[in-house]
């Protein structure tokens with residue numbers, strides 16, 4: 001089984017690369033952001049709780065995302081492996097994910113991060129906001145808050161996986177295919 005975490009700041013290109021990686025390695029893509037937006041669209045209880053939090057660019061609870069992820073892993077019991085995208089976003093989530101995977105006789109194979117300078121992140125998010133209509137990609141204050149929360153709560157996750165010797169970072173600037181090549185070079189080494 002190949003279980004990847006695709007890591008990076010908002011706007012780093014995680015979703016774009018994950019969509020290509022699932023094709024190449026035959027994996028299931030689990031994006032907590034996408035799954036939460038689906039809950040909102042369906043008007044579920046989880047969606048109602050998450051909506052205002054997401055609109056501010058804050059994090060929903062660790063318990064909420066871990067429970068969503070757990071359900072999805074069980075739903076795809078026959079999967080070749082998973083790509084976790086936008087998750088784990090806190091050190092606590094990373095610990096909870098390890099526990100969860102252990103209970104299912106699974107583990108993280110590798111964490112691949114994409115490094116993108118902040119000015120480029122903001123440019124990409126605003127561009128995506130125009131195309132996707134995502135409200136949290138259109139408001140400069142919300143974008144700034146998401147990047148701030150990323151530095152404060154998510155960046156420390158790199159140390160968590162570094163300590164397990166599972167963290168690798170690549171340059172996230174350049175053509176999409178070029179970045180894909182950097183990621184697959186790393187992943188092919190652990191496969």
Ligand code: AMP
Pocket residue numbers: 010032033034036053054055057058059060061062065085086087088089093136146
């Ligand atoms: P994303 O699509 O990954 O940018 O996520 C959109 C929003 O969903 C984030 O700004 C958070 O409000 C929420 N979210 C997504 N994943 C997580 C997570 N792992 N932990 C907490 N909140 C999350």
